[in-house]
Amino acid sequence: MESALKEKLYGQMKLAKEASRQLARFKQEAKDAALCEAGRQLLQNQTAILAANEQDLIKAQQDGQPAAYLERLRLTPERLQDLVDSLHQLAKQTDPVGEIMERWTRPNGLVIEQIRVPLGVVGIVYEARPNVTVDAAAIALKTGNAIVLRGSRSALSSNLALTECIRKALVQSGLPEEAVQYLPYPDHEAVDLLCTANGLIDVIIPRGGASLIQRVLQKSTVAVLETGVGNCHVYIDKTADYDMAEAIILNAKSSRPAVCNAAETLLVHRSWPQDLQNRLLAKLLSAGIELRACEKTRLLHPALANRLAAASSADWDTEYLSLTLAVATVDSLDDAIGHIESHGTGHSEAIVASDNDRAELFLSRVDAAAVYHNASTRFTDGGEFGFGAEIGISTQKLHARGPMGLTALTTSKYVVRGSGQIR
Incomplete structure (x- = not known):
């Protein structure tokens, strides 16, 4: 069973890896156009999205989920409009990719620049809230990253409907469709495989309750951007x-x-x-x-x-x-x-x-x-802080802390220009 599941997951992650290399070459204008198109797709498919969400809500109620859980799971026309607004706000943000963070010249004449680049492939494991599907995919795309999404069983229909809209937007905008992958497998083994896919996944973000976060932290061999519970x-x-x-x-x-x-x-x-x-x-x-x-x-x-x-x-x-x-x-x-x-x-x-x-x-x-x-x-929210959206709120201290907007999904590389210097 695990080997069959691993083959399916690794197949999707390999597609995401290849798409990340393609996506990194696109300029801000193309990525922003895809975000706006994703908003159009959400509104155009609102009836189907809300119907899928209603299926999830009915099943969650039958499973005895508490009111707080149902509240996080629920989509409404107003919440969908909020997602569309966040996509447009995100499209207006300056693309951090390519930003020269620092530049200096050494005594030997070497010119060194530290430049922002995408992380590569981001994996995110999250619970209940289907809006995370859109927020996470949008921030990843804006920063030139591919993303592998694994939501909870309770939001499966909602998440698949939302992912379909985003992938349609990529196709319509000429960006690689495979840059957004959704893993529709409810087994815990799917999370474990995602967290140990070194070489295919560059960072994992867990977003949910304490038990989910701890599972990812304990199982992961891939770097983790930890979000925390809010007491x-x-x-x-x-x-x-x-x-x-x-x-x-x-x-x-x-x-x-x-x-x-x-x-x-x-x-x-x-x-x-x-x-x-x-x-x-x-x-x-x-x-x-x-x-x-x-x-x-x-x-x-x-x-x-x-x-x-x-x-x-x-x-x-x-x-x-x-x-x-x-x-x-x-x-x-x-x-x-x-x-x-x-x-x-x-x-x-x-x-x-x-x-x-x-x-x-x-x-x-x-x-x-x-x-x-x-x-x-x-x-404490990416939108309220002016980031357009967030992929989570980090309570750790390394790399990113607080609402994680665009720069949290970037790293840097040094570009060194010389004129024949040797050491």
């Missing part, structure tokens, strides 16, 4: 403005609770006025958010105690991806930072404070891909 915190400082604090935590938790940049823990300074604390907790409860509070919080708010579930030690490390929020009272800014150091995942962390000095201390000491002062964690 994100919002800290309400003792100097916070109430209206701002309420707006930020409500947005961070409830605007789209099933995404990785949603807040999972609220930290509140004990000295923030008691009436403001009561008011904020009551507001969160009235918004339908389940609060799991530390013992100190429950004691400080006896009138709400019967509505505040007791938090367990596991709650501080949980990415709920739902309308559930852990709440802890802290005695100082240092305690808030210490809590984040102990339980954060290096994704996105925010402070709400009117005192700029205290905010700057938080921003400088908290170690995360994105840190915020007086803004929602929900802005």
Whole structure:
């Protein structure tokens, strides 16, 4: 079974490898035209895409998937339009390929340039969210990379419909169709084979839950660009403005609770006025958010105690991806930072404070891909950062960190020009 599967996968990956060599020769204009054509194909085939997505949703519901999972899986006309808009925005971005990053002349007359080039073939393993199919393929194409996509079983029909549109766009635009490959094999062996295809795959990006990411990290012999889970915190400082604090935590938790940049823990300074604390907790409860509070919080708010579930030690490390929020009272800014150091995942962390000095201390000491002062964690996103789209949010520190846009899918080479120099 594995040998048959390996033959099929390696066949597709070899096609991607050859296509990557062809794709690297195309100029920005041709790649941008393909992105715009992909947007046209998505709109033209909207009915078929949404019908395929409905099949996936029905099956996921029958399989007992939770509401948060269904939310990530669902496509709507509005979400498809957002994908089209992101393709057009990406087409307007400057192509990083060919950029001269540095240039210098050595005393012996050698002229050395460091130039951005594509990575080659990118493999991505992801769960549920079919929009990743379009975002990942688009960023890869813009940077001259071929891509091998392996989504989850639950989104198979959606992903195949979206991939078909992208491949049609490549054909219509004169780019190699084989530059986008989708692996329709649900077996874990398909992931393992992708992660060990040295020489065919240049980098693997896992995008999903902790178990998926860990499997890729443990199995892969190919370089991994790690994306991480988002156990994100919002800290309400003792100097916070109430209206701002309420707006930020409500947005961070409830605007789209099933995404990785949603807040999972609220930290509140004990000295923030008691009436403001009561008011904020009551507001969160009235918004339908389940609060799991530390013992100190429950004691400080006896009138709400019967509505505040007791938090367990596991709650501080949980990415709920739902309308559930852990709440802890802290005695100082240092305690808030210490809590984040102990339980954060290096994704996105925010402070709400009117005192700029205290905010700057938080921003400088908290170690995360994105840190915020007086803004929602929900802005950690390639589109919101002006990248056009993202292929994932990296929580590691090498090569790329934070929302990974175009430059994250490039590497560099040195071009050295001489006039007969020998060493």
